[in-house]
Amino acid sequence: MHNRPILSRRIGRWSFALTEFTLTYYPQKSVKGQAIADFLPDHLSLDEFIGEHVGFQVCGVEVRPWELQFDGSSTETAAGAGIVITSPRGVKTALSFNLGFPCTNNQAEYEALVIGLEILKDLGTKELLISGDTQLVLKHLSGEFKCTSLSLAPYYTAASQLLDDFEEVSLIHVPRQENWEANELA
Known part of the structure; x- marks a missing residue:
């Protein structure tokens, strides 16, 4: 936000409000959880992993x-x-x-x-x-x-x-x- 020459409205207000903090941005290296999210829609139907119980499991994680x-x-x-x-x-x-x-x-x-x-x-x-x-x-x-x-x-x-x-x-x-x-x- 600080690199843009003209900041208007909401972005400008946020940029001004955040100037008192020292912020450093580190990009995320890998998205491991996204692999599971991409796999589930293609390979499982909803009926396969929703049981009759109140809690159920998706790929070993209890929901x-x-x-x-x-x-x-x-x-x-x-x-x-x-x-x-x-x-x-x-x-x-x-x-x-x-x-x-x-x-x-x-x-x-x-x-x-x-x-x-x-x-x-x-x-x-x-x-x-x-x-x-x-x-x-x-x-x-x-x-x-x-x-x-x-x-x-x-x-x-x-x-x-x-x-x-x-x-x-x-x-x-x-x-x-x-x-x-x-x-x-x-």
Whole structure:
């Protein structure tokens, strides 16, 4: 950028902003990973390497979906939502939210789920594994139970609409002991 005689607009602003740093450019010697990327489309079909399990392997590398653990809690004085998001690389992000309105435990559970789904949607997630310790919410979303509660219907609708934005979603009920991180955050 510094070698160009006239810099305008965005490139000029970036060039000016980067002048305070000493930058050295080293070209990449070889692209070994590109060989695998070029090989796969020509030699494998999608059905050959996607299994029935949540995680699958491509050339010995396990591909995992994003994971969302959620939990909500409500008492007479406060309500909270806790979520733990785990990236495909295993990086965990724990978030805790204070719900500033009175609600039931099931509403708090739905709030936690909706908040987590909105975050993952904004991140561009396609495959998702959702785990929680509330059977009611998970069975509503899987279609096993009908949502007949008027107080939960808006939450159910919001969560269902958000789930439609993902390509593949797995819902898993886990015991409270296995959902302790999200439970503590809530």
